[in-house]
Amino acid sequence: QTEEHDSGLKAGLLKSCGTCRVLVGVTGSVAALKLPVLVSQLLQLSGVDIRVVTTEHAKHFYNPAEVSVKVYDDKDEWELWTQRSDPVLHIELRRWADLFVIAPLDANTLGKIANGICDNLLTCVVRAWDTSRPLLFCPAMNTAMWQHPITAQQVSRLTEFGYVEIPCIAKKLVCGDEGKGAMAEVSTIVSVVKQYLPIPDESSQKTSM
Numbered sequence: 001q002t003e004e005h006d007s008g009l010k011a012g013l014l015k016s017c018g019t020c021r022v023l024v025g026v027t028g029s030v031a032a033l034k035l036p037v038l039v040s041q042l043l044q045l046s047g048v049d050i051r052v053v054t055t056e057h058a059k060h061f062y063n064p065a066e067v068s069v070k071v072y073d074d075k076d077e078w079e080l081w082t083q084r085s086d087p088v089l090h091i092e093l094r095r096w097a098d099l100f101v102i103a104p105l106d107a108n109t110l111g112k113i114a115n116g117i118c119d120n121l122l123t124c125v126v127r128a129w130d131t132s133r134p135l136l137f138c139p140a141m142n143t144a145m146w147q148h149p150i151t152a153q154q155v156s157r158l159t160e161f162g163y164v165e166i167p168c169i170a171k172k173l174v175c176g177d178e179g180k181g182a183m184a185e186v187s188t189i190v191s192v193v194k195q196y197l198p199i200p201d202e203s204s205q206k207t208s209m
Ligand SMILES: CC(C)(CO)[C@@H](O)C(=O)NCCC(=O)N/C=C\S
Pocket: 029, 030, 031, 033, 034, 140, 141, 142, 143, 171, 172, 173, 174, 175, 176, 177, 181, 182, 183
């Protein structure tokens, strides 16, 4: 391939991937301890820009010093908006993100999203989400919670909205229970995100062979 072609290809890839903005949502499951690893693995995807939105309960499980990107919380929402002309953070974030992945999605936030409750920054972003953009969710909860009949009802409501489930897996959970409810492995989450990122339009890069 000629030099120009290569540089054009790279420029094309960077341009389309330069805008691959991934918003990571994190909620109050113990699986939130995986946030630093998830963010560092997502950052290895080429041309990806990452921000995190956290609930208050999620903060219990990870150390923000180990998360190398901006983490937005409820306080940021209220500090940003103090008068009419100020921007609204959850609207800024829904505009910014090309893809939203909620990992982990705890039982409480699953219930809120299934019913349109938006009482914090994360659920407000979901409530305002443009469903033409991918929203992926990774349920994580104790097996007893997972097995409660309401869980399946609420998960199917989210899939009806067009959101994509990255299913939980069976493991020996941190509380000693054995069974489903563990968050999907980080490697699985990263490969599903990769699948849903806006890919460059191949036809624009075809050369006359
Ligand atoms: C934490 C991790 C990832 C360790 O492998 C795994 O146990 C998990 O996803 N647990 C989430 C389920 C949960 O929230 N359990 C809460 C009470 S048992």
